[in-house]
Every structure is written in structure tokens, then in C-alpha cells.
Amino acid sequence: MKLLITGGAGFIGSAVIRHIIQTTAASVVNVDKLTYAGNLESLAEVESSSRYAFEHVDICDRSALTAVFDxxxxxAVMHLAAxxxxxxxxxxxxxxxxxxxxGTYTLLEAARSYWGQLQGERKAAFRFHHISTDEVFGDLDDEHGFFTETxxxxxxxxxxxxxxSSDHLVRAWHRTYGLPTLVTNCSNNYGPYHFPEKLIxxxxxNALDGKKLPVYGKGHQIRDWLYVEDHARALWQVVTEGQVGETYNIGGHNEKQNIEVVKSICALLExxxxxKPQGVKRYQDLIxxxxxxxxxxxxxAIDADKIERELGWVPEETFESGLRKTVQWxxxxxxxxxxxxxxSYQGERLGVTK
Incomplete structure (x- = not known):
């Protein structure tokens, strides 16, 4: 099996590629524009594999995408570029x-054109897997409610x-053109190789540098945290076993207030x-x-019962075990x-083709 993965040099995309190359027999074509968040150093563990290839392409460039498909x-396509x-x-x-x-529209059209030319079993087996977020649902008014697929x-x-908008486009291309799509909506990811602009x-x-730990408001915002390697396993299961036209929510079953997350990081660093850096008595004092x-x-908060019930996926990491692994990494x-x-990681962008 060969997968075209967009955004494969990003945080989640690189985790998916590492998982596929290291634990399956599949091949991967990484299509990435290499914006500021694209880091090929995150793929150092697998870049020498004969089953890995990189294409420096913007998903908004239809002709370049067509050339990659050809x-x-x-x-299958796993669309993570965003x-x-x-x-x-x-x-x-x-x-x-x-x-x-x-970009999603352009990729859908390139994939539809390519899929339309396939024959027999290859056409029947083709999949377009769109990876999205729980943020499309807004927030929950009910403190006990959960986001479901509906x-x-x-x-x-x-x-x-x-x-x-991109989710709606993918579903429309399935409904109107018959493109065999899958959609997943995930909760907040964290783990190794996470770009430093994100919370964890x-x-x-910042704590290691003795800098302030900025927390929005009172830090009472609640997120469901999903360890990125658990997410990568889920995405592989969906693209290989998921039902065409279906949506699967992927969550970590780990609801935490932002301030809880920050204090947990401080405790682990202690x-x-x-x-500590000079002048810092307790990491928590930097909040x-x-x-x-x-x-x-x-x-x-994600209700992930459907993916567990239909595909048998459950997260392996608790928030405590995943956060410890993250800090250690x-x-x-x-x-x-x-x-x-x-x-300096941006220097990796120049002249990289395989």
C-alpha cells in the first residue's frame, strides 16, 4: 500500500509517517510545502527508508499535485496539510x-481526477482521508456533554x-462525485516534535529558560488531550479499516483545564x-x-465511542503517562x-527531493 500524506513534515503528519514506516509494510509519499511549521528533522528516523519519498509541493498548486499523483x-490520500x-x-x-x-479543494480535484482513471480493485480500494479538528464544533455549553460525529x-x-469549510467540501465531494472519503475530528494533540508555539x-x-509561562484568562479553558502517537495509530486504522463516507471522532479521554496542564508540567520539571535557571525558585512561580x-x-470534549466500537481503537496513553513522555522527550x-x-531547521528545506 502506498499513501500520499499531505503536511507530513508537520507535528501530526510526521508522527503518522513515523508510525507507518516503523510499524507497517506500507510506503509513504510526503507532500509538504514546508511552511514555518514543516520540519524535516522530525522525520530523521525514517527519511532513509526505501519506502519513504518527499515531494516539496504546495497543495494549492494543481499542476504540481497532478504530477505527484501521476x-x-x-x-490512498491522508490529508493533514493545514x-x-x-x-x-x-x-x-x-x-x-x-x-x-x-488547498483542500485543489487536492480534492486532483484526487478525483486521479481516482477517476483507476480501474477495478484499485479504484474500489482508493481512499481520501481528511484529518480535521474538534474545534469545528465550537465549544460545549453543557459541562457534561460531548462532541459526537453528528x-x-x-x-x-x-x-x-x-x-x-474543508470538512464540508470533503463530504460534498463524496456525496456529489462519489469520491471515497473518510473524515476524522481529533482533540488537542501533544507529544514529541510538537512545534513550540503550542501550549505544552x-x-x-519557557520554563527551562526561566521565562514567563503565559496562561490565557484564568486558565480554566478545558481541552481533551490526545497523545500524538495514539492519534497516529487511530488514523492508520481509519484509512485501512474505516467505512467510506463515515466520520470518526478521535479523543484521548483526558479533559484538563489549561492551568492544570501547566501546573502538571511544572511538577514534572521539578x-x-x-x-533551575538563575533566580527561579519554583517553576510554578513563572506562571x-x-x-x-x-x-x-x-x-x-470528544465522544470517541464510535471508533472504539467499530474499529477497536482506544488510546494507550493516559494524560499522566503521555505528558511524562513528552517532557522527557x-x-x-x-x-x-x-x-x-x-x-536553522529551515535550512533543511532547500534542495530536498527524493
Missing amino acids: KHQPD ESHVDRSIDGPAAFIETNIL TAYAPSSPYSASKA PLMIL ELRPE TYVTDRPGHDLRY FLANQEWCQHVRDG
């Missing part, structure tokens, strides 16, 4: 509209609105890195409350972190 003849940072979407929504909506969409930010890696690295984000959703991989922070 060259590699994939059996602009994904809420704060960036508030400051500059245009890139989110272009990549998440127009929850109405109510996005709050330019980011989540653009992802909602930002808190870890244990694992007791030697600073800042003005809340505009339109900030209060609570997300960042402590052990300071070179990767430094390359991201000083921008």
Missing part, C-alpha cells in the same frame, strides 16, 4: 483561507471556520530537571495570567528544539 500512483494555530488565524486569516479551504458545526475562530511545548521550553484570546472557546532533544527556535 508519478507515485498512491492507493494552517492550524488559532492565534495566527486571528492575526492573519488569509493564509488559513488559502491553505485550508482552497454535533452541529459552530466554529469560533478563522482557523476553525476554515477547517469546517511552549510551557516546557522532578526531572530540578536544576503569568494574560488577557484572554478573542472568542476563546471554554470547553472541548523535550529534555532529551534540546538540539531539535534549538534548531526550531533559531530557525
